[in-house]
Amino acid sequence: MANGVWHTEYGIEINLTKPDLGVDGYPGLLQEIMTSVSDRNPQLLECLAHHQGKECASEAGGKSPWMFIRRARVGGRFPLVAAHLPITHKATPAESAQHKATKERIVETASRYGLDAEAEVSTANRRSVSDALVTGPTGVRIGWEIQYHHISPSSVHRRSVNAVQHDITPLWVAKDRTTSLIDRAPWARVDDMPWKDITDGKEMVIRGGYRYLQVWKCVPSSDRHCPLSEGAGHCGGIHAEWFLPALCQPEKRPVQIEDLVLSSATGESVPVYVPNRGSGRAGRHMWVPSGDCELWRELVGEKVPLPVAPEQEEDDQITFAEQEINRTCRAGEEGWFVSDARPIRDLGQPTGGVTLPRMPVQRSVKPTLITSVERAAASAALGCPPWELGLCAGCGQLMRRHGRYAAMYCAACRSELNGR
Template sequence: MANGVWHTGYGIEINLSLPDLGHPNRPDLLREITASVSERDPQLLECLAHHDKRECLSESGGKSPWMFIRRGRVGGRRPLVASHLPITHKATPEESAQHKATKERVVATAGRYGLDAEAEVPVANRRSVSDAVVTGPAGLRVGWEIQYHHLSPSSVHRRSVSAMENGITPLWVAKDRTASLIDRAPWARVDDMPWRDIAGGKEMVIRGGYRHLEVWKCVPSSERHCLVSEGAGHCGAIHADWFVPALCLPERKPVLIEDLVLRSATGESVPVYVPSRGSGRAGRHMWVSAADRARWEEIVDEKTPLPTTPVEEDDDVITFAEQEIDRSCRAGEDSWSVSDARPLRDLAEPTGGFTLPSLPPQRPSTSTRITPVERAAASAALGCPPWELGLCAGCTQMMRRYGPNAAMYCNVCRATLNGR
């Protein structure tokens, strides 16, 4: 893997292993050289061997002497790596056919639902193009980005922000659980299907990127584990977390791509961003029902907008080894296979959720006010309207105190009283 390139525009040699790339007077150099090839001159970066008129192995084997910069993945490190561009820098024929079939399916689905849809829509003065834009009856626009091959996190973020600035909600579609776009912007993952199946209408299930909110009281009778205590303990608090349909209790029906086309355009399904609480991941992007998002915002008592500035994850941090430039051509070594495998990003595990502390037992009579956040969480966990909530006459915990099948004492207090 090459650790140096020649910048044809500035006429300088770049050392990718140095934090300042060997040019401290050019603070924007890293951003410039890591831009997508489609957004810069493809001949901006040149193999050093080719520039020095030495043997460049790219001239045989379908490569070009022109290069692009990516982040490698070697032994837990993330060095910058210069790789040779193929002669034709395009997706494989199968990827192109899958891409085209998915785009056409989104547009056709929108048309069947009576929604306006257009393919290949220029965004931001034609600097980028959305694969398809679906417009809902209230004017909500959703930009579908079918991305079946690798794209850098910075490109995903830049294009997503550009879409949002132009009134379009981005919706990225991936087929690989390791895709770097996952959790960088609103996304959905489908199966890796032959293009003929996609075009022929075979069921396309959203495997990742769509979740449901579940709220439960952490007591021994709960089917869910405690989010804060280790082992099989129960803390008595109210927990809320997001689950993929298959892990909901009871299991939810899977969401199909047709469902998401309709719901995202009508506002029935909306994107939500949940910041990470302690892990190396910046946060989770997901599509959820509008009702679930409203309930989540009530429970956590805040609204978190979609990020408009890059949020760097632990795995994004570039490693600079500060080595001498190797001027040999590495065209035969710069394939993806020389890097460690990219980690799975689409994980079905819960997000870490949110815990609302339980009310303290035996509250003084002067402190019995239930806050709006407590009321919203208890209503969701206990499955009753907010106006039926009240305090147990024994322990003063929130319970279903009013309405049909209500009681004065909670189950724990009733069991204690019956045992006397």
């Protein structure tokens, strides 16, 4: 990897370790040099050694003297580094067979359900191709992208935005928990399976990327811990968080790839983007039941889910060390700006979340003053329809006051009264 390149069109030397790239008067230069090679002149950036007529180890090895820029990950820092083209990953025979088998299974599943499905469909501007395009009965179009090898975050972002602009909802399929496409766009992770098992119809469970909304009241009797407390405390509020099927209470049935093919096309499952607690930028993409999505929007006041996350998240901001350029060709050398192992992005932990504060104790509060958000949250947390809600005669908290299993006092007040 190199820390400098030659810009062939501007005739300038670029220092990747400096915030201004070592040059003045070129606004937008950083964005330009980090543009995907498929969207720019592949000979835009040149190895400095090659430009100066010195030995280029890459060219001597039968490869290209032209370069591309990426963010590396070194000891918690994110420097820009340059590497020699070609950058296109050549899939192994096993990867190619897996890719083809998954694509064919998605198309065959959609066709079996009576949905329109095609393989290898280009967008109108031909800037991206969906491995499988499934169209639902109402015209919803899902562009399946099977990505079983590494892809840069910028490529995922660019292709996803292009799909959305052409009324296609992208759905990326991965098999690796560390792949950078996770949470860059709507995604789903499956097991690393032999192509023969995929073709033979062996169960393909969605291991990551599909979640259910769980709403609960944070009281001592709750089976869940308070997400706002490091200990075993309870805040008395109502929490809403997104969980994998196996971590739901009660546990939900695993989602198969066939389930997602159908439900995504019919609108029964939809993509949402949920910011992490305390951060408006970093967050999680996920597929969720449409009913859970509607409840979530009502709880957080969000009218439409965000289709694509920010291209650059807070945890991977570029680091500039401000060093001198090394003009020696570094192609083929190991241990020089080698990236750390990619972190696991699919952790499977509860994510997102919102907490509604405990309602104030006011015995004179009228039910008509309860907000729709409070009513929706309490209904989900208590497992009863909204019309069965009412105020506890003791503390004024929302509880199940009407219908079957109704009571005048909440559990906490009943416990206090019985103890007197």
